[in-house]
Amino acid sequence: MRFSLIWQEAVLGLRRNVSMVISVILVTFISLTFVGMAVLTQMQIAQMKTFWYDKAQVAVYLCTDESQSENCVSGAATDDQKTLIEEQLDSDTLAPFINEYWFEDRDQAYENFKKQFEDNDIAALVTPEQLNETYWINLKDPSQSAVIQEGLSSQSGVDQVVDQRTYLDGIFQVLNAGSITAISIAGLMLLAAVLLIATTIRLSAFSRRKEIGIMRLVGASNRFIQTPFILEGVFSALIGSVLASAAVVGIVHYFIQGYLADRVMAVNFVGVPEALLVAPLLILVGALLAALSANFAIRRYMKI
Numbered sequence: 670m671r672f673s674l675i676w677q678e679a680v681l682g683l684r685r686n687v688s689m690v691i692s693v694i695l696v697t698f699i700s701l702t703f704v705g706m707a708v709l710t711q712m713q714i715a716q717m718k719t720f721w722y723d724k725a726q727v728a729v730y731l732c733t734d735e736s737q738s739e740n741c742v743s744g745a746a747t748d749d750q751k752t753l754i755e756e757q758l759d760s761d762t763l764a765p766f767i768n769e770y771w772f773e774d775r776d777q778a779y780e781n782f783k784k785q786f787e788d789n790d791i792a793a794l795v796t797p798e799q800l801n802e803t804y805w806i807n808l809k810d811p812s813q814s815a816v817i818q819e820g821l822s823s824q825s826g827v828d829q830v831v832d833q834r835t836y837l838d839g840i841f842q843v844l845n846a847g848s849i850t851a852i853s854i855a856g857l858m859l860l861a862a863v864l865l866i867a868t869t870i871r872l873s874a875f876s877r878r879k880e881i882g883i884m885r886l887v888g889a890s891n892r893f894i895q896t897p898f899i900l901e902g903v904f905s906a907l908i909g910s911v912l913a914s915a916a917v918v919g920i921v922h923y924f925i926q927g928y929l930a931d932r933v934m935a936v937n938f939v940g941v942p943e944a945l946l947v948a949p950l951l952i953l954v955g956a957l958l959a960a961l962s963a964n965f966a967i968r969r970y971m972k973i
C-alpha cells in the first residue's frame with residue numbers, strides 16, 4: 670500500500686511537469702548518445718591499433734639522384750651498397766627482429782604509385798626515376814622498429830628509414846581528438862541534465878508544498894516524502910537513457926555495419942556486440958546521475 674501511494678505521488682508529479690520531464694528526457698538522450706559514441710570510438714581506435722600496428726612495415730628508402738640526404742652524396746644507390754644493406758638485414762644484429770623483407774625496384778614502385786593515384790593528375794607528372802627503390806621489412810615485433818632505424822639510417826645508399834606507424838599515429842590522433850570533443854560535449858550536456866533534473870524536482874516540490882506540510886504533520890517519514898520526487902527524476906532520465914542506448918545500437922547496426930563496413934573493407938569496425946556492451950552502461954549512468962541530483966535537490970528543499 671505504501672508503494673502504491675509513493676507511485677501515485679510520482680505519477681502526479683510527472684503529469685504536473687510534462688514539459689520539464691520532456692526536456693530532461695531530450696537532454697539525457699542527447700548527452701548519453703554522445704557518451705556512447707565516444708566510448709565506441711575509443712574501442713574502435715584500440716581495435717584499429719591492434720590490427721594495423723601489427724601490419725605496419727618499416728620502409729628503407731634508397732638514394733635517388735635527387736636525394737638530399739648525407740648518405741646520398743654519390744647519387745643513386747649502387748649495387749654494392751644494396752648488397753651491404755642486405756648483409757646488414759641478414760646479420761646476427763638485425764635478423765632476429767625481422768620476419769621477412771623484400772626489395773621493390775623503381776618499376777614496381779611506379780606501378781604501385783599509378784594504382785594508388787590512378788584518378789589523380791599527379792600520376793602523369795611522376796617518372797620511375799623519381800621514385801625510391803625500397804626495402805620493405807616486416808618485423809616480428811613492430812614496436813622494435815627503432816632497432817632497424819638505428820642500424821640502417823646511417824648506411825651509405827640509404828635515403829631514409831621510415832616506420833609506417835608514424836603515419837597511423839596521425840590518424841589515431843585525429844580520432845582521439847574527435848572522441849575527446851564528443852566526451853566534452855557530452856559532459857556539458859550531462860551537467861545540463863543534472864541541473865535540469867534538480868530544477869524540475871524543486872519546482873515539483875514547491876508546487877506540492879502544502880501536501881508535504883500535511884505529510885509531515887501526520888508523521889510521514891522523510892524517506893516516504895522524498896522517494897516520489899527521486900522516482901520522478903530517475904524515471905525521466907531512464908527514458909532518455911534507454912533512447913540513447915537504442916540510438917547507439919541503431920547507429921552501429923544501420924550506419925557503421927550496414928553502410929561503412931560495406932564500403933571500407935580494410936577496416937574492421939565495431940559491431941552490435943560492442944554497442945550492446947555500452948548500452949547498459951549508459952542506462953546505469955543516466956539512472957545514477959538522476960537519482961543523485963534528485964536526492965540532492967529534494968533534501969536541500971526540505972533542508973534535511
